Amino acid sequence: MQTHEIRDRFTQHFVDAGHTAVPSASLILDDPTLLFVNAGMVPFKPYFLGQQNPPFENRTATSIQKCVRTLDIDEVGITTRHNTFFQMAGNFSFGGYFKEGAIRNAWSLLTKPVAEGGFGLDPERLWVTVYLDDDEAADIWENIVGVPAERIQRMGMEDNYWSMGVPGPCGPCSEIYYDRGPDYGAEGGPEADEHRYMEIWNLVFMQYERGPSDENGNFEILGELPQKNIDTGLGIERVACLLQGVDNVYETDLLRPVINVAEELTGATYNENHDNDVRFRVIADHTRTAMMLILDGVTPSNEGRGYILRRLMRRVIRSARLLGAESKTLESFLATVMDTMSPSFPEIEDNRDRILRVAATEEKAFLRTLESGTELFDRTAASIKEAGKTTVGGHQAFELHDTYGFPIDLTLEMAAEAGLEVDMDGFNAEMTAQRERAKADNKAKKHGHADESVYRQWVDDNPTEFLGYEQLTADATVLGLVRGGQSVTTAKAGDEIEVILDVTPLYAESGGQLADRGRLVAGDTVIEVKDVQKIAKRVFVHKATVVSGGVELGMSVKAEVDETWRHGARQAHTATHLIHGALRQVLGPTAVQAGSLNRPGYLRFDFNYTEQLSDEQLEEIALIANQVVDADYPVNTVETTLDEAKAMGALALFGENYGDNVRVVEVAGPFSTELCGGTHVASSAQIGPVAVLGESSVGSGARRIEAYSGMDAFRYYSREAALVSGVASTLKAKSDDLPARISQLTERLKAAEKEIAALHQQQLMSNTAALVDEAETLGDVTVLIRQLPDGVTGGDLRTVGSDLRGKLAGRPAVVVLASRNDAKLPFVVAATAEAVDMGVKAGDLVKTFGEYVDGRGGGKPDMAQGSGATPEGAEAGFRAVKDALGGL
Structure with a gap:
């Protein structure tokens, strides 16, 4: 069962049970406590905390949330169950059903036959855990669901109790595990071996309110919540392992294709040695996570979310190099991930070019860093070993970081591989010293390290x-x-x-x-x-x-x-005061300045605020600022004492250190009165127009507005007017009608694209009946081998192959299809159940064919697929498959 079908079945199961299907939120939410969404319940926190009433019918919802967890990034690939990106399927109840409803819903989906929309798992292989004293949940599992008492285990707070880590909702959990059999470990249930017994579902019973933690992490239960809630999470990737019959999450339909491509590009082979296997898994996992982060708007940088993305991408690039890659690989890996993930996330296709551009830029930059930094590290490591030492000095690690842009985590990895440690205390001391130098340099900028x-x-x-x-x-x-x-x-x-x-x-x-x-x-x-x-x-x-x-x-x-320079700078700086005043009018007094930059004709203004501004708010800010310009208020400056300035209501900004005597700049009286030593125009009209360009996030709880002033604002408005005029002329519409006209055209384009896709699918499927008539017999097996017209994708080949297999059902039959797609040759092998019973294995046939087209592939006995780099070898590959089948 493909992963996208697992998602569909989960969602449909809970929609049929009365839940509202809620789309996944972005990985980046406006939550200052989170770098990324890391659990399925995160978008529903306001409802669990009682901050908002749930807008869902029956007070229940279901979602499949994109999640990223990177705290244990170094464990990726070492274990075979850990992913940095994962899909958390959840069902939620906000004061509706409670323990029995959650348990029944979960058990039903897991054990219901596939033909009836379930996952068809063997109930005899399912184990459950409950919290130590949660007799209610244990009773439901045993006496209502029918799980034998010996397969219900009780665990402590670390495993089976949930809270947000702060005072608020909390409650016991119940987890569902699948027994993968004696080949995976010892008997005895989850408490004996969580490798053999794989956790697939966690049910949180949110029924209590907790107090603050003491120094040992213990907390008091204050009482029951007035509204009991359900929060559950099923790991899509783990269920895919079970339903696809593979050993781990890296071999499912979403990640194994990336490993296949990595084998092609590096010449290494997966499942040959542990170190290389870890690198293959890092490539597969981190590529997918990076793609999803870029999709949601993250770009590589040296801080925050951007740093996490950069670190993931660089680990991919370096892992590929260690496996033997000699050229760029990241774009190929990302393209493969986008192909596997697009069925579940159609928006990927609209962002494909942007994602690949980000990857290309980052890889080019890092390969330069990697070359110079690796050479230096190798020399450093060799000299350390020659001296009989085992530690990379803090100053050496800092030089790699500061001079060559080598991330410290990469130095730590390379040191570990070389059998060395890193003096992190020394490194941190160097970093602290650098920060102090940077602080001083801020005060005397561009003096380098001059004395x-x-x-x-x-x-x-x-x-x-x-x-x-x-x-x-x-x-x-x-x-x-x-x-x-x-x-x-x-x-x-x-x-x-x-x-x-x-x-x-x-x-x-x-x-x-x-x-x-x-x-x-x-x-x-x-x-x-x-x-x-x-x-x-x-x-x-x-x-x-x-x-x-x-x-x-x-x-x-x-x-x-330079008078022109000064005039533009004065305009921009005074406009900054206007933007600040307008912000405080629109957003309230908590929106205070956190930094700014003014140059002639341009300003950027950072302010403390936790929410994205709406278009309406930005329009209002621009309107207020330009109204002050139009009113031509005098810009007054007063030199006074700090205490008198504060008594006047002047704002002191973002931790500035002011002397006893200060300069107050006032525009339009109480509208704007600030301490400021900058240069300003004499009256607000001299600023000229102010054009607000937009706003963005610049960190947790901080946002930025950018704007033009004076002639730069005029030129900006002129360009915008010319653009609007040109579009209006092209569309033969009035300027005021453009939004509706463009929306109409966009909808028509989407409809046409859907229609083209549907026609393409119909055209492919309409020919399948004729293809069946062309099947030939080899011994006891019916064989249909065809190279379809150029341009048929791997996904469409799979669809056609599945349809043809269905038409040939009831007899031993094998379908082999291929199609040239640019310089690639995707191919598919599908076998009927009768052919599988005779010993046919589609995965083996795919490998046989792949040898002749420089390709690799894999799959299950009844369906397998791959891709080759030499389409010219297709005919020889078809003959080889015939020879293999002829021997049956």
Whole structure:
């Protein structure tokens, strides 16, 4: 039974029992406590916690939820039952049925004959566990369902009691296990051997309320819940193992094809040695998880969800290299996973190109990292062993991480493979030191690791006077020159130099506003200023290039701000205040600034908020900001004490350290009053239009709005207007009618695609009757071998093969089909029950055929499939299959 059919049967069983079918939620929910959805009940938490009333008829629901768990990522492949991505089928009751209903529903689906929509498992091989004192559940299992007492085992809190880990709902569990037989381990039920006895279903009886945990993890039961709930979870992958007759989750129809492709691309063979088997499983598991994460919008990065994705993808790439791959593999693995998963997740096809693009970019980058980092690690490991040591030093591991971009988890893996340990205390100390350097570098950005003591003389004796609020030019004296981290007295044309002046009109980067651009001029000397940074909040360091002439200490120069740059920066920074004020009006006072960046014409504004903003909220924020622009309010600045500023209601932002004297910027009175040292326009109308581009998540509980201001906003609106006009012209519709018109066209396109797919299927199936007439007899076996027209996919071949097998039922018959599909040749072998009884094994025939087309495949005795890389060998493969059948 294919996995997608297992899903369908589960859902239908509970829909027939009165449950509402709920689609899987995204792996990424707006829940600050979770990196990914890790259990089927997560999307239903508001109903279990009583925060919302369930909107489902009969107060019951069923779903098959996408889940990802990565805490024990290093165990993947070592055990044969662990996946980072899995599908959790669940049924839920919110105050409806309780223990007896949940137990009956589960038992019925598991044991009901396949012909009646069940899974057809042998009830004699099912065992159950209950919580130690849950006599009620034990009684239902024994006296109502009929499970013998000797197959009901009681287990403790660690195994059979559930809570969220915090005060709230809790309750006992009952788990269902399948006995896989003596080949898998010792007798005695789940308490004796959970490898032989595979857990397939967990029933949670949510009936109590618990208090907080003590230091030992114990908690008090406060009483019964006013509403008793049911939360159950059946592992789709584990049931697929049982119903497909395979040993583990890596050999089911969803993952084994990936291993087959990995064998083709690496030249290694699965099931030959343990280390390689682990690598094959890592490839299969992590590829699928990575694909599902990219599908739901995660992109590789160095933090949070993106880091998890990057780590998974890099483990796939490295495992393939260790198996023998010499070229790129990730795209092939992902394409295979998308083929196997698409029947259950049709949205994959719409995102196929995007997913493959992400994979290609990541693999290209990591292969470069892997080459340089692996070479360094090998040299390091060899030198450590030569010295008779067993530990990779913390500084060595940090160098791999910091210089070569080598993740520490990869270093740990490679060290373990080399029989070495890693000094993690030393590594963590290096990381801490780096964070401290980064903190300092934030204050004096772009000074690298220069010794800041070089600036000490100016910090102590000659702090820079900033004149830029009132003027854009100033006569200044060169007090200091720094080149390459060293104080110098002169610099010539072409030198990169840092200049310290007694006064300056150029703004130094701070408060999210980028530094001014400008120049220093004195006669023939022209120095282009590209950046200005503050040291100790007192000295302005002008990072510059000497374009012509020369400069020396004591020289008088005219410092000039690039007026165009400053004007755009002032517009963007003042627009940031407007966005903040509008946000607080729309979302309330809890939406406070968490960071910002302002450059001419553009701003991004980070704020603390846990929910995605709606289109309506974004429109309202943009409207309010532009209303303030239109009203042309004066932008007032006041210099005062910190206490007086707070008394005025001025906002102090995201942990800034303010001195005793501060600058308050006020726009439209109470609408926006903030502490801010940036440069601003004189009145709100000078900002020009503000165009809100959108908002996104930038971490747990934080979101980001991006916008244009001034001419950049005008140009943005002009481009949008031109785009809308062009689309309206093409569709011959008014601009206001475009949403409805595009929606209508989209629906028509979807309908046409469905119709084309249906016609394609009908065309294939319409020819099966004629094909049956062409079957030939080899001894006692009827054989139908055909290469179908080009372009028939492996899935369609399977459908046609199954249909032909049905038409040939009642006699020993074998169907062998293939079709050229681009440079590949998918092929299928299907055998009737009578042929199987004679000794035919479709899986063996698939391997025989595969030898002639450079392909591999597998399956069950009655149905198997594969794919080859040399379509030209098909005729020889067909003859080989005939020869094999002729010997029966």
